[in-house]
Amino acid sequence: MEVVPGLHWVESIWDTKVYTLLEGDRLILVDAATPGRERAVWRHLDSMGYAPDAVDEIWLTHGDIDHVGSVSALKAASGARIIAHWADAPLVDGSAARELGPLRLTGIYQGLFNWSINHLLRYQPSRVDCPVEDRHDLGGWQVIHTPGHTPGSICFYHPERRLIIVGDALNHRRGRLGAPPPLFTPDMLQAHASIRRIADLDFDVCCFGHGPPLVENARQRVQAFAQSLSL
Numbered sequence: 001m002e003v004v005p006g007l008h009w010v011e012s013i014w015d016t017k018v019y020t021l022l023e024g025d026r027l028i029l030v031d032a033a034t035p036g037r038e039r040a041v042w043r044h045l046d047s048m049g050y051a052p053d054a055v056d057e058i059w060l061t062h063g064d065i066d067h068v069g070s071v072s073a074l075k076a077a078s079g080a081r082i083i084a085h086w087a088d089a090p091l092v093d094g095s096a097a098r099e100l101g102p103l104r105l106t107g108i109y110q111g112l113f114n115w116s117i118n119h120l121l122r123y124q125p126s127r128v129d130c131p132v133e134d135r136h137d138l139g140g141w142q143v144i145h146t147p148g149h150t151p152g153s154i155c156f157y158h159p160e161r162r163l164i165i166v167g168d169a170l171n172h173r174r175g176r177l178g179a180p181p182p183l184f185t186p187d188m189l190q191a192h193a194s195i196r197r198i199a200d201l202d203f204d205v206c207c208f209g210h211g212p213p214l215v216e217n218a219r220q221r222v223q224a225f226a227q228s229l230s231l
Contacts, residue, residue: 003213004205007163010044013037016066016209019165020045023139029058029080030156030165031209034069035121041074052077059138060084060128061167061209062153063091064098064184065117072124083138085145086131088152094125098150099186146198148191149180155198162204169194170222172211177225192229199226 001011006022010033018041019030027050029041042052055078060068063084071092075082082092090096097114117123132138132154134145144155146169156165169191171178185191199222206218214221 003207003215004161004163007205007207008044008048009207009213010040012040012044017207017211019207020048023141026056026139027054029055029074031061031067031167032058032069032071032074034066035073035123036070038070038073038077041070042077053079055080057081057083057130059156060088060092061155061165061169062150063088064150064168065121065123067167067209068092068126069121069123072126075126081129082126083130083132084128085143085152085154086128086133087147088150089128089131091150091152092125093127094123098184101182101185101188144197144201146191146194148187148189148194149185151186153194157201157203159202162202163207164198164201164203164205165207166198167209169198170206170208170225172206172208172214177221179229195222195229196226199223 002008008020010018013033016033018033021028058071058074058080071082084092091098100110132143136143140158142157144157146153146155149168153167153169155169168180180191182188203219205215206222207213
């Protein structure tokens with residue numbers, strides 16, 4: 001589905017949003033969903049007239065399994081470079097475990113979560129080709145570091161086109177904006193600070209990892225939500 005010209009999301013993937021960006025002669029994927037979703041991505045690109053090897057880069061908003069799960073398969077078929085924040089690169093390459101939020105019984109959940117990634121979902125790690133940091137330039141798009149949900153959570157922001165892709169720094173469910181879930185957010189105070197940072201940016205369209213994009217009054221909606229976090 002087209003969000004705005006040059007920006008689409010893969011409708012057939014329900015667990016998270018995978019976006020495609022057409023930037024001149026570049027084709028970019030943003031996020032990679034859970035393991036086994038590569039076929040849905042290729043079908044989507046085929047409907048747009050593109051083969052897998054047309055993909056130049058895969059941008060990852062963070063290292064969670066529902067955002068990086070198919071990245072190895074996507075890279076293998078396309079040869080695309082993988083771009084992620086350096087702090088989440090160990091999650092992508094499998095050298096670090098995902099830290100959960102500081103809740104009761106987190107230790108039990110932590111073990112089950114890591115076991116499910118390795119044994120049930122069978123995540124295939126992949127090396128990050130280009131570790132980035134805050135304000136890294138990606139050809140008109142800027143990396144905005146928004147930690148809290150994970151240490152290396154990032155947004156992709158295009159000031160001229162007034163677009164932002166926020167990953168899980170914010171979600172949009174049932175018409176309401178929300179912060180990332182506490183169980184999967186090691187530092188909620190930092191996550192709230194990241195939401196306020198997003199609200200300070202100038203954008204018309206906001207795209208989420210979970211929930212439909214906001215294409216009207218996006219900044220006003222995000223600003224109002226950010227202000228509510230301080231109450």
